[in-house]
Amino acid sequence: MAASASFLPILLLLLLLANAVRALNQDGVHLLEAKRALTVPPGALADWNPRDATPCAWTGVTCDDAGAVTAVSLPNLNLTGSFPAAALCRLPRLRSVDLNTNYIGPDLDPAPAALARCASLQRLDLSMNALVGPLPDALADLPDLLYLNLDSNNFSGPIPDSFARFRKLQSLSLVYNLLGGGVPPFLGAVATLLELNLSYNPFAPGPVPATLGGLSDLRVLWLAGCNLIGPIPPSLGRLANLTNLDLSTNGLTGPIPPEITGLASALQIELYNNSLTGPIPRGFGNLKELRAIDLAMNRLDGAIPEDLFHAPRLETVHLYSNKLTGPVPDSVARAPSLVELRLFANSLNGALPADLGKNAPLVCLDVSDNSISGEIPRGVCDRGELEELLMLDNHLSGHIPEGLARCRRLRRVRLSSNRIAGDVPDAVWGLPHMSLLELNDNQLTGEISPAIAGAANLTKLVLSNNRLTGSIPSEIGSVSNLYELSADGNMLSGPLPGSLGGLAELGRLVLRNNSLSGQLLQGIQIQSWKKLSELSLADNGFTGSIPPELGDLPVLNYLDLSGNELSGEVPMQLENLKLNQFNVSNNQLRGPLPPQYATETYRSSFLGNPGLCGEIAGLCADSEGGRLSRRYRGSGFAWMMRSIFMFAAAILVAGVAWFYWRYRSFSKSKLRVDRSKWTLTSFHKLSFSEYEILDCLDEDNVIGSGASGKVYKAVLSNGEVVAVKKLWSTAVKKEEGSASASAADNSFEAEVRTLGKIRHKNIVKLWCCCSCRDCKLLVYEYMANGSLGDVLHSSKAGLLDWATRYKVALDAAEGLSYLHHDSVPAIVHRDVKSNNILLDAEFSARVADFGVAKVVEGGTTAMSVIAGSCGYIAPEYAYTLRVTEKSDTYSFGVVLLELVTGKPPVDVELFGEKDLVKWVCSTMEHEGVEHVLDSRLDMGFKEEMVRVLHIGLLCASSLPINRPAMRRVVKMLQEVRAPPARVVVDRDGKLSPYYYYEDASSEQGSS
Template identity: 80%
Template sequence: MGAALLLLLANAAALLLLLLPAQALNQDGLYLLDAKRALTVPAAALADWNPRDATPCNWTGIDCDTTAAFVTGISLPSLNLAGSFPAALCRIPRLRSIDLSDNYIGPDLDIARCTALVRLDISTNDLVGPLPDALADLPDLLYLNLQSNNFSGPIPDSFARFAKLQSLSLVYNLLGGEVPGFLGAVATLRELNLSYNPFAPGPLPPRLGDLSALRVLWLAGCNLVGAIPPSLGRLTNLTDLDLSTNALTGPIPPEITGLTSAIQIELYNNSLSGPIPPGFGKLQDLRGIDFAMNKLHGAIPEDLFRAPKLETVHLYANALTGPVPESVASAPSLSELRLFANRLNGTLPADLGRTTPLVCIDLSDNAISGEIPPGICDRGELQELLMLDNMLSGRIPDALGRCRSLRRVRLSNNRLAGDVPDAVWGLPHMSLLELNDNQLTGQISPVIAGAANLSKLVLSNNRLTGSIPSDIGSVSKLYELSADGNMLSGPLPSSLGGLPELGRLVLRNNSLSGQLLRGIDSWKKLSELNLADNGFTGSIPPELGDLPVLNYLDLSGNQLTGEVPMQLENLKLNQFNVSDNQLRGPLPPQYATEAYRNSFLGNPELCGEIAGLCPDSTQGRSSKYHSGFAWMMRSIFIFAAVILVAGVAWFYCRYRSFNRSKLMRADRSKWTLTSFHKLSFSEYEILDCLDEDNVIGSGASGKVYKVVLSNGEVVAVKKLWSAAVKNRDAENGGSAADDSFEAEVRTLGKIRHKNIVKLWCCCIHKDCKLLVYEYMPNGSLGDVLHGAKAGLLDWATRYKIALDAAEGLSYLHHDCVPAIVHRDVKSNNILLDAEFSARVADFGVAKVVEGTGRAAKSMSVIAGSCGYIAPEYAYTLRVNEKSDTYSFGVVLLELVTGKPPVDPEFGEKDLVKWVCSTMEQKGVEHVLDSRLDMDFKDEIVRVLNIGLVCTSSLPINRPAMRRVVKMLQEVRVEGRPPRMDKDGKLSPYYYEDASDQGSSV
């Protein structure tokens, strides 16, 4: 009996063991599972977080103490985690480190209970609202990285209480207020990064000079004004100082040379003035200085280049004078010297480059004279030699032909003479050779066949002779050959027709002869062909009509014969000229119009209506009979047309009178006029002119009339649809809709900016609302850009429009209090005046962003237009200024590509995705508008890249519109190098052709 009982008990125990898990997950693991459940986690992420494990120490992203099983760290970056910060993490008692960077955590950060934290990195997420005061109460916190979120409001006073904090990064948020001086009380700080926040204009706090342990101070793009405080010179442990892209004024204080540990000092893009103080040469660890784009003047200090580790010097775009110091030739580590766009003169040190490991030297746009130093590439590392727009003379050094590292040579607009050394023509890595506007002689050497990477060869306006060698056909990457204004002779080599990348061929004003090339099927990318003022004979090749992107064709001033080929009608030419040849016969119908009169001058045997009919030698008497009969039929047709037009006009006048009287039947005394400027007209004059024949546009929100006033002024009147008003009423909350509308109009009526369309007044009667704007004679950018007038928009005009519109939006976002979000930025809402200056218009769905911050505001319905709507707005209905930035980025892409935001050509993609995928698969050339002059390709590509930054899928990665304005302005400040942020990523100042450091194309 006892044995049976024991057996029964043993079986029960075994069964119980089977039913219970072998081990239970410890408490830290349970907290982690709670945190996981609080987040939205992609299926493939955290798959090994197994609740049946004893501890979480082998789970993805989990660190544990080596001797015990408690969790000390969690690192889950870039896993697409979404949701609020999981409070369960703060219940893990020994958790010292949290890294949730590059996810979608937000909108709140509840961190108060994480009292053991030493390190917190929650950068690049979706956190909004003010910075939590509780962060300063974490007693052991050493490292805090909150960059690239949407925190707003001022930095709280509590941040002065950090007990042990060593690193604070708040870069790329939406923080307001001034840069606070109380951070100078956090004595333990070693790194302080507040860069690229829209702080209120304010000084750089002198108290930051009290941070004696500070090693890194990054305050770029913080809206700092005033002088650099001398107290910063006390930061003897500082290795990196970045005060760039602010509005700092006054001199560089000499105390800055007391930063004895400095490695990098960046003060570029401010308004600093005065001389560069001596003393930087004594800084033993200094590797780079960047004082570019200021107003510095005086000579470059001789001792500057004596800093033993100095590698990069950027002083471009200032007003520096005097010669380049002799000491530069003995700088032992100097690799990059950019001094362009100053007023430097004198000759260059004769030994420059012999002992200095130069990689890039840009001295363009100065007044430097003398010869190019012969040993400038003796170290064999030189890649960029940029000295255009100076007064250099003498020969191009023979030694450059041995500089096989060279990639870019720009020596245009100097006084260089003699032959180009043979070896220079064939340097294997060179992509750009610009020698135009000099006094060079000799021939293009056959050695050019070795230039396997040459893309751009510009030789214009020299004294080159001889023929173009057939070896040029081996330069398979050649995009541009410009050699106009020389004395080249002989025929075009047939090998030229086989260059597949050729986009520009400009050989005007030479002595070339023979027939024009046939067999040019490879010229699929050719957009410009200019062979004018030579001695070419024979006929115009019909094959030219098959070139898909050719839009500039000039064959004038030759001896061409035969007819103008009908195949040329296939082309969409912005410039067409075959004047002063010996062409004959009828013109193709497309070109037989007045618009092309100047295209055919000096060809007396050409026939066409624009030059008079062909001589009447073959028509005889019958032509008079046919002419009389034609006149009779024409008269009958005209008479019938007059009767028809008169009838339509009578009917239309009656209809117009009816509509106008319907509008005017409302008691005029009940119309309310609110004016925002001094008016020279009354509401009655506006009402009298709202005829259907004055309608110039109609859209979703209303109808627009052109009204010519009695004083000759012209205004545009927008009559809102009643339905549109009701829809806005619904969004704004029912009965308060009228008050909201009037308040919105009053807000917009206060706007005074040259790039915002002027609202003269509004007229209101019941549900009828009229907005009276200044009249813009060139209509909208969208209509011009995507219509028949696109040829009017050359690159200079498009760039001006982009900058104008950016400044208008920047005003709305940063200078209006409270800020205004447009919500419907698109090319059709950018209007153009008579001079093609741009104004942002149509604020029908604009919203005020209340409060001091820039937190996203939720909307009940989506506003905006297809192709322009920011991704996050479409699925969250949350809107802030970054939504406008995205839409403006699409407009920039329109200006660069010439394509609309959505098009059947893109398939299921929009313009943004089409540009990205096409560039990745085919290269940047395939997205640029072929109608644009590729002389400006560098600028065009830079604007393209600004557009891509603005249309980043994450709002935190988009620049503020104030920064977009600066970026666009810098497009034409030549030589802007690519900027990296402190994590080594490309900043919004990145340009596609970042190595194009010098001056205009």
């Protein structure tokens, strides 16, 4: 018994020791504390098990040989919450923290002293999160910090002076934030810096600090989009170790200092999109490591230096959109590594070097919009790598070289508006990867080769205004992706091949002014043309009748069959079309006109057809104004049947009317109860009372219904029409303590508070509000055409031609600009969408529905829940719940894309998992801009539509800093019809974040 008693303490001691061995060490405890400070999605960090002895096997955790945690790497896990500095900085040997691409925020250092305790930290990556506020001074006190990446957050304010104190920092990256002040000269005191990246911040205008030239070890200097002005300091030429220099997209002026050519280690020099002047300095050819130089979109003049192409590893040269003169130097043909040469939009002349392309693996050559003469270099594709040959708008002559037929990788060829003659080589027609072949406005002869059957990826074939002969080959039907065939102004002959009708992607067929003959395609031959928007066959020799099946083409809006020998009647089926242009004049048509077209508006559409009759006075000899065609006179039997039908319909209407009268009586009796308890608050001088409003709230006056209530159309005794929004009753819900009742009250109060004080022509007018205990009414001006969304995404979309859509866009932009910039304090709408943009009888637009609007003090305000509509919500708003005017800008960008594409913001059948913004970007990248434009619109306005499209994409940028203010959006939209001369695109042909531009791709071939 005594032995057992003595053994018990030993057993307890052994159990305690065993538990101690299994207990999680202190580093693991701190990591679990950090995890608790964050919101972790289900399934993430599931292996962070508190029963483990150490955390060294946990996801994202790295330990040293002693089992101490040295690194935590948890990128892209959808983590939310404040940065857990207090917990992580208790890890004594922690050297690296990587939490990039999460939703960490809003504060980086919620406990001011916590961050400073990370004494061993060498690497901190919190890029792509939701951090806001000023940059913490404590960062500079981390003694061993080498790498700091805070890209793509919402930090604001100036870079703090404390950042001059970094002791060992080698890489500082603050790209895409909201930093103000200037680019600070004191960063030149951080002698250890190897990389400095401050690009795309809205700094105050200021110079490039000359002190940065003292960072002798600096390898990367990226200051793109930093609002820099003034000259480039020559001191930057002392950066002997610099490999990447990017000062693009600023307002730099003056010449390029010759000292820049002394950057002996430079791989890439980017100075594009500034206002630099003077010649390109000599000396760049001495840079042995130089791979890319981009001086585009400046005001540089003079000749291209001969020695520029002496750099042995030079691959990319962008000098487009300057004022360069003289010939392209012969040295370009000897550059052994040249891949991309873009020289478009200059004043270059002379002939291109004859050997261009023989010695270099050229992929892209763009010399468009110059005055270059001579022939296309015959060996331009000798290396077999060429994908883009863009030479439009020059003075080129000679023939298309036979060598192009060996360019199996060619995707885009644009040779229009030159003096090129001769036949197109057969094999060029059928290059397998060609998507664009543009040869218009030359002197080409010969026929369209049957070899075109091999052009499986061809989407656009433009041959207009040449001297092509022969017939259109039937092999054209094999080009299944063809969207546009334009061959007007040639000498083509013969009939249309039946295979044309099988081109399901065809959107434009323009063959006017040729010598084509035979009958037009009929019946099932054209049933595949579901995307055809333009059909122009004028001034040929076509005979036979107009195919009635044209009326079944769903998006056809441009039809020109004039100047042929067509006979028969104008088909009644054409009334199904919403035509922006219609012309069948100068044919041999006869008979009555379809009633829709029998008006003076369409007189010019039918001239030169002596046998046509209709309601247009004087159109044909036996026509009398107001006389109906025999076709539309019914027989006596038909009149009798019509009378019986009308009598039955009258009985039905009478029955329905009686039912509604009874229902109205019941509904009105409810509203008339306790009229003395109604309270009216007016915001304008009224000519009606609340009782007259109550009398109009009948169910047959309902014109809309939504999440907050019903909307009625009320015709008052004085003839005035108003819209009444009746919010859903909250009396029952209040008794039950429902939160939705409070939400309805808040919506009512927000709308009254916001709209009651606004006076602007593009914001819907709130006349007054009426309220009692369980009913609240808002009385607005009546908008006869309803919401933009209802019209745009319904059968009524034909009412919105391009001019109307443009006007709607500008009206709505001006309304939002007022809210953001002219209202004091500023108002953020928070639910901008096409259904909240209303249209009056003249299609003037008003911004409406302010139920979730917020007054923004100091530029931002925090929300407790997300407000907005699917497809319109800005990406950062969804996870930061912080409202700025840029949130509305994003939503308005989506509305602009709706107007241009005619597509809704989300549509699973059309876009799959994408939204409209992603669909537009993806489609433009892979198929071209033509495939996103609304085919119901007149493509004569394509240039304007493309400009508005790009403004929409700029507004819907994923990063708030890239979105322009609404005041700027208004200016850009106004410039759509009076565009500036300056071309401002980035090196990829994409929209610059800060400027409106005239799309170079439409005329100059850059995209």
